[in-house]
Amino acid sequence: MHNPASRKLQIYRLIGKVPTIAAYTYRHSVGFPYVYPDNELNYAENFMSMLWKMTEPKFKANAALARALDILFILHADHEQNCSANVMRAVGSSHADPFVCTAAAAAALSGPLHGGANEEVLKMLDQVGSKDRVPAYVTQVKAGHGKLMGFGHRIYKNYDPRARIIKWAADQVFQVTGKNPKLEIALELERIALDDEYFVSRKLYPNVDFYSGIIYQALGFKPDMFTVLFAIPRTVGWLAQWQEMIEDPEQKIARPRQIYTGYTERNFIPIEKRTERALAAQGGVKP
Amino acid sequence: MHNPASRKLQIYRLIGKVPTIAAYTYRHSVGFPYVYPDNELNYAENFMSMLWKMTEPKFKANAALARALDILFILHADHEQNCSANVMRAVGSSHADPFVCTAAAAAALSGPLHGGANEEVLKMLDQVGSKDRVPAYVTQVKAGHGKLMGFGHRIYKNYDPRARIIKWAADQVFQVTGKNPKLEIALELERIALDDEYFVSRKLYPNVDFYSGIIYQALGFKPDMFTVLFAIPRTVGWLAQWQEMIEDPEQKIARPRQIYTGYTERNFIPIEKRTERALAAQGGVKP
Numbered sequence: 252m253h254n255p256a257s258r259k260l261q262i263y264r265l266i267g268k269v270p271t272i273a274a275y276t277y278r279h280s281v282g283f284p285y286v287y288p289d290n291e292l293n294y295a296e297n298f299m300s301m302l303w304k305m306t307e308p309k310f311k312a313n314a315a316l317a318r319a320l321d322i323l324f325i326l327h328a329d330h331e332q333n334c335s336a337n338v339m340r341a342v343g344s345s346h347a348d349p350f351v352c353t354a355a356a357a358a359a360l361s362g363p364l365h366g367g368a369n370e371e372v373l374k375m376l377d378q379v380g381s382k383d384r385v386p387a388y389v390t391q392v393k394a395g396h397g398k399l400m401g402f403g404h405r406i407y408k409n410y411d412p413r414a415r416i417i418k419w420a421a422d423q424v425f426q427v428t429g430k431n432p433k434l435e436i437a438l439e440l441e442r443i444a445l446d447d448e449y450f451v452s453r454k455l456y457p458n459v460d461f462y463s464g465i466i467y468q469a470l471g472f473k474p475d476m477f478t479v480l481f482a483i484p485r486t487v488g489w490l491a492q493w494q495e496m497i498e499d500p501e502q503k504i505a506r507p508r509q510i511y512t513g514y515t516e517r518n519f520i521p522i523e524k525r526t527e528r529a530l531a532a533q534g535g536v537k538p
Numbered sequence: 539m540h541n542p543a544s545r546k547l548q549i550y551r552l553i554g555k556v557p558t559i560a561a562y563t564y565r566h567s568v569g570f571p572y573v574y575p576d577n578e579l580n581y582a583e584n585f586m587s588m589l590w591k592m593t594e595p596k597f598k599a600n601a602a603l604a605r606a607l608d609i610l611f612i613l614h615a616d617h618e619q620n621c622s623a624n625v626m627r628a629v630g631s632s633h634a635d636p637f638v639c640t641a642a643a644a645a646a647l648s649g650p651l652h653g654g655a656n657e658e659v660l661k662m663l664d665q666v667g668s669k670d671r672v673p674a675y676v677t678q679v680k681a682g683h684g685k686l687m688g689f690g691h692r693i694y695k696n697y698d699p700r701a702r703i704i705k706w707a708a709d710q711v712f713q714v715t716g717k718n719p720k721l722e723i724a725l726e727l728e729r730i731a732l733d734d735e736y737f738v739s740r741k742l743y744p745n746v747d748f749y750s751g752i753i754y755q756a757l758g759f760k761p762d763m764f765t766v767l768f769a770i771p772r773t774v775g776w777l778a779q780w781q782e783m784i785e786d787p788e789q790k791i792a793r794p795r796q797i798y799t800g801y802t803e804r805n806f807i808p809i810e811k812r813t814e815r816a817l818a819a820q821g822g823v824k825p
Contacts, residue, residue, distance in 0.1 A: 332796040334632050338642060341625045345649025355625060355642035362632025364791045504651045509619040 274301030329488025401461030616775025688748030
């Protein structure tokens with residue numbers, strides 16, 4: 252790990268293997284045989300081949316879809332000190348190997364507060380039910396009932412610069428895949444949000460998670476695959492941050508300073524005598 | 539995870555399963571068949587049974603060793619915001635499930651800067667070679683050549699309160715296992731360090747890692763198993779901290795604030811034209 256050449260090799264391996272593992276989990280989940288990586292295809296095309304190749308000798312990726320997927324990957328590659336990047340650095344700070352660091356970062360991404368945002372979008376579309384019920388749903392949200400998932404962003408208060416690019420990619424995808432009822436709900440929501448003064452003034456523009464969710468669903472993925480699709484490009488960002496950290500001559504093990512705010516000294520009570528009452532009477536003050 | 543009863547069950551499961559996995563890795567590493575957990579034994583005895591039971595119908599743990607192991611486990615159960623506890627909280631903050639959180643914390647523990655300290659002690663003992671070479675090694679260290687592993691502590695500047703207890707446990711173990719050449723080197727080092735004015739004045743007392751390393755080696759473990767033995771009791775502390783975090787009503791996803799200190803705006807250069815010279819001329823200032 253302290254050898255730059257070995258580091259580079261491990262980084263290549265991880266970036267190469269993560270889409271393979273992801274595609275294999277997908278094929279396994281639908282009961283299809285695995286497809287080996289094809290070295291003649293580019294990154295996005297190879298991933299599509301591993302996902303969708305059937306009995307044809309060579310998978311021919313749709314060029315528009317491959318480009319859109321590549322753009323989606325680029326947009327998701329890194330995003331400052333989010334939860335999983337921080338975990339990558341925290342685990343890596345003990346000089347654990349990059350494979351377990353990446354696994355730990357992926358664990359953080361699996362949490363619904365982190366990687367789950369685009370799944371929530373799809374759940375919301377299910378809740379709305381059909382295109383003609385969108386106005387009623389929007390009225391409800393304006394009245395303070397329910398939440399618009401995939402709109403606005405905690406850091407980008409005005410506009411998420413990624414949203415414009417991903418919207419373009421989404422349009423390319425929909426031209427190929429055509430529309431389906433869920434996509435129509437999503438597009439109707441988008442249309443209203445970009446037009447309606449209520450949403451515009453509150454900066455509630457559709458964000459990256461909104462579009463990535465509907466792109467993935469247009470491509471035929473189930474929501475439980477979304478976070479896996481997020482982990483593929485984010486592996487690149489995790490490894491870039493890991494590399495940056497390891498190369499830092501001032502790098503130290505991550506060990507936050509703790510300030511104790513619990514009880515002061517308490518008397519020992521044998522475990523079999525620890526009743527509520529005994530605990531209350533044992534002394535010690537909780538601030 | 540938001541249900542306290544389910545949380546408790548998952549915590550029980552993890553605390554119960556980690557020693558089983560640890561013992562199985564050990565049995566696998568020595569080519570022995572696995573031993574199922576025995577519900578009639580206590581925690582330490584059951585672990586010993588899974589490690590060492592051969593064909594006898596019931597494993598009889600040596601009482602002194604079981605008690606020593608239990609003490610070792612208690613001493614290692616938790617230790618404030620160390621690297622792996624911080625990872626447990628960081629991954630858990632996204633509401634990932636406690637199984638992947640624990641795996642991520644164990645990944646952090648696997649790094650040589652974190653869990654590897656007691657392995658380093660054994661490497662040092664190998665380096666010293668024999669008991670009669672201890673004084674020469676100590677003289678070397680005093681002269682500034684080489685390092686005494688397992689002495690002193692970053693946080694406990696005067697004395698590690700755990701060291702006194704683990705030393706007692708170590709003595710109990712050695713009465714059962716008898717001494718071996720490596721242990722004699724360790725005890726000679728300990729004797730000198732506790733006596734010699736040079737070490738006493740610098741607070742270089744043998745710490746928990748020093749004793750846990752030599753206890754494990756007296757019990758017959760190879761150093762590559764030490765971190766696994768550390769992970770068993772520490773699972774309890776990780777889960778306690780995870781539980782504390784989830785129950786905190788102010789809990790939020792862990793996402794450190796980032797302050798950008800890199801280049802200012804730079805011109806785009808197509809990747810095939812990115813020579814050293816082109817990069818240097820592209821504008822942008824690195825502070």
